[in-house]
Amino acid sequence: MKTGTLKQILLITDGCSNQGGDPIAMAALAKEQGITINVIGVMENDVIDEKGMQEIEGISMSGGGVSQIVYAQSLSQTVQMVTRKAMTQTLQGVVNRELKHILGRNTSMEELPPEQRGEVMEVVDELGETVDLDVLILVDTSASMKHKLPTVKEALLDLSLSLNARMGNNQFSVFVFPGKRKDVEKLLDWTPRLESLTTVFSKLSVGGITPTGPAIKEAIAYFNKKRSLRGLLSRDDEQYFEESI
Numbered sequence: 001m002k003t004g005t006l007k008q009i010l011l012i013t014d015g016c017s018n019q020g021g022d023p024i025a026m027a028a029l030a031k032e033q034g035i036t037i038n039v040i041g042v043m044e045n046d047v048i049d050e051k052g053m054q055e056i057e058g059i060s061m062s063g064g065g066v067s068q069i070v071y072a073q074s075l076s077q078t079v080q081m082v083t084r085k086a087m088t089q090t091l092q093g094v095v096n097r098e099l100k101h102i103l104g105r106n107t108s109m110e111e112l113p114p115e116q117r118g119e120v121m122e123v124v125d126e127l128g129e130t131v132d133l134d135v136l137i138l139v140d141t142s143a144s145m146k147h148k149l150p151t152v153k154e155a156l157l158d159l160s161l162s163l164n165a166r167m168g169n170n171q172f173s174v175f176v177f178p179g180k181r182k183d184v185e186k187l188l189d190w191t192p193r194l195e196s197l198t199t200v201f202s203k204l205s206v207g208g209i210t211p212t213g214p215a216i217k218e219a220i221a222y223f224n225k226k227r228s229l230r231g232l233l234s235r236d237d238e239q240y241f242e243e244s245i
Helices: 023-032 050-062 072-103 114-130 143-163 197-203 212-231 235-244
Strands: 006-013 035-043 067-071 133-140 170-177 185-191
Touching: 006 050, 006 072, 006 143, 006 212, 023 035, 023 050, 023 212, 035 050, 035 072, 035 143, 035 212, 050 067, 050 212, 067 072, 072 114, 072 143, 133 143, 133 212, 143 170, 143 197, 170 212, 185 197
Parallel strands: 006 035, 006 133, 035 067, 133 170
Antiparallel strands: 170 185
8 A cells, every 4th residue: 555655744832823824724725735734732830822722723623633732841742642643543544545445435444343443453553653754843932932942842852763763764844933034934954863953942032923824834835845856856767766776
């Protein structure tokens, strides 16, 4: 079964967007383009705006992903859990589409007999360890996130260690919003390692606005840019490459 590369945006924020377009509409656009959006809402001292919670849930639902509200001190395990849960959810969707194609009717895993369902879940688990994964991490650096950024850095390093234990290839990139000179700023280009964040995060400037919609829009464009670069390899080159292996 060919699944391609799973594409995820991991949005880490603690509040409402207050600048730029509608982030929920942008999340729907991402889903249309095969990109899942997962959202982690970082709480501190039980304080999170109700409007903020609705936005967090709305973005993840429109983006076909998972959302979780979490205390800052529990962020590390939550980042890993949400990323893996979303990966499994996406793969289950892929397997369900394959089942419908093979069986020629609307059949999902849930409708299979228990023994067959167990076999299919084994396939999903195996794919979760072997499929390639691109994760673009969007970090809210508005003023209220200032004291949470060291915890975010630790959580992302833990995520890197966790995912690099998989057999599949992982690629990470990191954007922050707001940036120093514009709404969104790239901190880290695509890389299999997140160690370089150790130096970058300490230099972050923290601003007041929260341009979540523009940040998601920029993330979508960045995925498309990566896809365009892959497309520069001509079919003849690909064929030669495959024959050379």
